[in-house]
Amino acid sequence: MPILNRASELQSVATAWRRHLHANPEILYDVENTAAFVAEKLQEFGVDEIVTGIGRTGVVGLINGAEKGRTIGLRADMDALPLDEITGKPWASATPGRMHACGHDGHMAMLLGAAKHLAETRNFAGRVAVIFQPAEEGGRGALAMVEDGLMDRFDIAEVYGMHNMPGKKAGSFAIRKGGIMAAPDKFSLKITGRGGHAAEPHNTADTIVIGAQIVSALQTIAARNANPLRSVVVSVTQFHAGTTHNIIPEEAFISGTVRSLDEEVRTLAERRIGELAAGIAAAHGASVEYDFERACPVTVNHPRETEHAARAAIDVVGPDHVDTEVDPSMAGEDFAFMLQSRPGAYIMIGNGDTAGLHNPAYDFNDEILPAGISYWVRLAEQRLPR
Ligand SMILES: [Zn+2]
Numbered sequence: 245m246p247i248l249n250r251a252s253e254l255q256s257v258a259t260a261w262r263r264h265l266h267a268n269p270e271i272l273y274d275v276e277n278t279a280a281f282v283a284e285k286l287q288e289f290g291v292d293e294i295v296t297g298i299g300r301t302g303v304v305g306l307i308n309g310a311e312k313g314r315t316i317g318l319r320a321d322m323d324a325l326p327l328d329e330i331t332g333k334p335w336a337s338a339t340p341g342r343m344h345a346c347g348h349d350g351h352m353a354m355l356l357g358a359a360k361h362l363a364e365t366r367n368f369a370g371r372v373a374v375i376f377q378p379a380e381e382g383g384r385g386a387l388a389m390v391e392d393g394l395m396d397r398f399d400i401a402e403v404y405g406m407h408n409m410p411g412k413k414a415g416s417f418a419i420r421k422g423g424i425m426a427a428p429d430k431f432s433l434k435i436t437g438r439g440g441h442a443a444e445p446h447n448t449a450d451t452i453v454i455g456a457q458i459v460s461a462l463q464t465i466a467a468r469n470a471n472p473l474r475s476v477v478v479s480v481t482q483f484h485a486g487t488t489h490n491i492i493p494e495e496a497f498i499s500g501t502v503r504s505l506d507e508e509v510r511t512l513a514e515r516r517i518g519e520l521a522a523g524i525a526a527a528h529g530a531s532v533e534y535d536f537e538r539a540c541p542v543t544v545n546h547p548r549e550t551e552h553a554a555r556a557a558i559d560v561v562g563p564d565h566v567d568t569e570v571d572p573s574m575a576g577e578d579f580a581f582m583l584q585s586r587p588g589a590y591i592m593i594g595n596g597d598t599a600g601l602h603n604p605a606y607d608f609n610d611e612i613l614p615a616g617i618s619y620w621v622r623l624a625e626q627r628l629p630r
């Protein structure tokens with residue numbers, strides 16, 4: 245099955261939805277208007293059941309096939325980012341400081357297009373749950389929906405996600421088995437030494453000198469502690485200390501992020517940051533308070549479902565346009581929580597040569613809507629054969 249004729253027909257209407265959503269971005273869980281728009285469209289399509297307010301502002305639409313069978317979940321995210329858009333496009337954000345800079349507007353349009361088609365044709369045995377989640381951008385919206393009973397309430401057997409990928413050929417697909425997106429954890433360190441006159445360092449415990457050693461030492465986690473064949477990133481992104489040129493500060497504050505692709509390396513990094521910081525601080529007569537905040541887990545694609553997803557993508561665009569062994573990304577994705585709760589897979593769709601995600605010049609590429617819609621439809625029909 246190449247790109248559905250119907251999906252090409254759907255392109256203009258899906259483009260209109262996408263641009264409407266793009267112009268009206270909302271943040272985290274505060275996606276009331278977005279969720280209302282999604283629910284209204286699902287109603288219009290004749291979707292059998294629409295449930296709102298799951299995980300605060302999430303929406304689920306249930307589409308019954310021509311025959312009975314299992315339920316599979318297809319998920320899109322709804323939230324935008326706190327960012328000023330600079331695209332100057334006619335459909336640019338109407339709200340300063342908010343922007344769909346991650347393409348979640350396009351993700352919604354693709355899933356709405358698929359829902360419209362599936363509700364019209366119902367050429368499957370079972371039920372499709374279209375899942376629209378809030379708060380993907382650091383708000384654990386996927387977890388909120390799972391904790392609100394998403395999987396059990398609708399008896400979802402498998403769950404699938406999709407994200408656009410700038411820099412990859414428009415409408416091509418990429419996937420891999422196992423870890424595809426990293427666990428994006430945060431850490432912070434507060435160093436307390438002994439402040440004093442800059443001319444009398446011997447009477448102080450200098451938190452800047454100590455902090456500098458800690459920053460350098462943290463790089464040994466990737467270089468000397470983790471197995472070189474297992475990826476980990478430790479980036480220090482903040483170092484605040486001091487007030488003026490002649491005072492050695494009493495305190496220093498360091499924070500950053502750890503990215504890992506498996507639990508073992510993640511736990512190793514968490515432990516080593518604490519050990520290195522505490523050891524270096526103690527060696528200089530200072531102390532340290534350490535906080536490591538686990539954000540979302542590694543996004544781990546289940547092997548069988550990855551094959552199903554790849555097959556659906558190949559059916560749509562052909563094997564030359566589906567990379568089944570793409571390198572993982574060290575960015576995070578909270579769809580990870582859904583994959584912890586049910587088997588499933590997360591696929592990337594190329595956005596073409598556009599600005600990167602989270603960049604103020606980014607825009608979702610409407611040309612890829614038919615490929616995305618066709619992928620969802622193909623996947624649903626293939627997983628729920630009549
Ligand atoms: Zn994002």
Ligand SMILES: [Zn+2]
Binds near residue numbers: 347380
């Ligand atoms: Zn995103």
